[in-house]
Amino acid sequence: MTGTLSAAATPVMDRLISRSVEKHRPLSVHFDLTYRCNERCVHCYLDHQDHGELTTAECLKVLEDLARSGTLFLTFSGGEIFLRPDLYEILAAARRLHFDISLKTNALLVTPERAARLGEFGVRRVQISIYSDLPAVHDAITKVPGSLQRTLAAIPILLQYRLQVKLACPLMQENLMAYRGVIALAEKLGIPYILDLTITPMMDGSSGPLAHRASVSSLLPVLRDPALQACKPRPNAQPDGAVNALPPAFGSAVSSGMESPAYNDLPCSAGHNSCYISPYGDVFPCVQLPQAAGNLRREKFDDIWYHAPQLQRLRAIRESQLPICSRCEIRSYCERCPGLALMEGGNLLGAYERACALAEEKARLAGVAVPVSALHRERDTASVPTTPDAEFAFLAADSSSH
Numbered sequence: 163m164t165g166t167l168s169a170a171a172t173p174v175m176d177r178l179i180s181r182s183v184e185k186h187r188p189l190s191v192h193f194d195l196t197y198r199c200n201e202r203c204v205h206c207y208l209d210h211q212d213h214g215e216l217t218t219a220e221c222l223k224v225l226e227d228l229a230r231s232g233t234l235f236l237t238f239s240g241g242e243i244f245l246r247p248d249l250y251e252i253l254a255a256a257r258r259l260h261f262d263i264s265l266k267t268n269a270l271l272v273t274p275e276r277a278a279r280l281g282e283f284g285v286r287r288v289q290i291s292i293y294s295d296l297p298a299v300h301d302a303i304t305k306v307p308g309s310l311q312r313t314l315a316a317i318p319i320l321l322q323y324r325l326q327v328k329l330a331c332p333l334m335q336e337n338l339m340a341y342r343g344v345i346a347l348a349e350k351l352g353i354p355y356i357l358d359l360t361i362t363p364m365m366d367g368s369s370g371p372l373a374h375r376a377s378v379s380s381l382l383p384v385l386r387d388p389a390l391q392a393c394k395p396r397p398n399a400q401p402d403g404a405v406n407a408l409p410p411a412f413g414s415a416v417s418s419g420m421e422s423p424a425y426n427d428l429p430c431s432a433g434h435n436s437c438y439i440s441p442y443g444d445v446f447p448c449v450q451l452p453q454a455a456g457n458l459r460r461e462k463f464d465d466i467w468y469h470a471p472q473l474q475r476l477r478a479i480r481e482s483q484l485p486i487c488s489r490c491e492i493r494s495y496c497e498r499c500p501g502l503a504l505m506e507g508g509n510l511l512g513a514y515e516r517a518c519a520l521a522e523e524k525a526r527l528a529g530v531a532v533p534v535s536a537l538h539r540e541r542d543t544a545s546v547p548t549t550p551d552a553e554f555a556f557l558a559a560d561s562s563s564h
């Protein structure tokens with residue numbers, strides 16, 4: 163099995179992550195250059211209209227601000243980034259500023275000339291979305307006939323220009339069992355892959371994409387597949403902090419997924435050392451955590467990053483203080499995401515049904531005697547705070563007692 167995005171950090175990377183978390187430096191930034199796209203994936207969470215994208219000059223100013231603030235890892239994504247006519251100008255600026263550059267694309271528009279320019283501008287990694295090795299399945303999801311063939315044709319071209327290519331495969335009802343074909347394809351090409359079970363609501367909160375989400379019961383064959391190790395506890399949740407020898411096959415196609423002890427007791431990197439910038443200049447803790455902290459057309463990045471109340475509040479959260487999840491006996495099987503907790507359960511600090519159901523299934527398959535989440539155990543008790551405000555008050559009271 164090849165590696166994935168969700169990997170354990172090297173010792174050097176661990177030190178970098180620890181330092182950035184401690185000092186709140188925006189080490190890693192995901193910057194969507196456009197929401198326009200040449201595919202219409204059934205599960206997509208974006209509105210593809212252009213509501214006033216940052217101009218080239220504004221994008222370059224954002225990059226200068228990020229470089230000054232200490233960003234090292236920069237991921238350009240969309241929508242489809244090749245629809246930005248100024249992509250190379252933006253990449254050239256990113257190279258001048260010495261970022262480590264990654265791209266996410268559907269690769270439909272990749273040509274040898276374009277791949278050569280990516281190499282010239284120092285792009286290191288290209289993550290490509292793929293839904294199946296079967297055209298009928300992939301093209302039905304993208305709604306673009308011939309898209310799988312074009313996407314696959316791009317991979318050898320990118321590899322020829324020494325770009326690191328990774329396949330990202332979101333799994334949903336339409337392609338659930340396609341994962342084996344995608345893994346075989348990645349192995350044949352000698353490139354890493356990541357499987358992502360997360361299908362999120364639209365960024366405006368509407369739930370359309372959730373209709374495509376695979377039910378937890380239909381995921382059983384995937385969770386049971388011994389090659390995927392889906393039911394192992396998270397490494398940093400193991401008592402001795404040991405890291406699994408093999409990287410997990412699952413992760414998030416939207417966030418870096420880098421595991422590090424520096425994140426112990428933090429829900430994730432969002433707002434600590436990473437953030438998301440929309441094509442309109444809005445700064446969010448993460449693409450999956452839609453609480454805008456400010457806008458770069460009106461404020462400087464540093465002013466938002468260091469002073470926005472939304473980010474300061476996020477930085478105060480510790481997993482060990484979460485009102486429900488801190489008491490959960492199957493927490494090590496859970497992939498709780500604070501953004502989804504907010505979008506799906508209405509509460510950044512809360513537990514939410516999908517995370518609990520998946521964690522319970524994984525714990526059950528791993529042989530845990532009582533695979534019951536704290537949410538389900540305590541749901542009906544009056545002691546569980548139910549509103550976001552009540553939970554923040556709970557957290558503040560708990561923090562002051564330490």
Ligand code: SF4
Pocket residue numbers: 414416417429430431432448449450451498499500501502
């Ligand atoms: S908010 Fe969710 S998707 Fe974003 S980094 Fe945190 S866990 Fe990952």
Ligand code: SF4
Pocket residue numbers: 486487488490491492493496497498512513514517518519521522535536537538
């Ligand atoms: S399984 Fe549910 S209650 Fe347990 S940690 Fe995950 S979200 Fe929280």
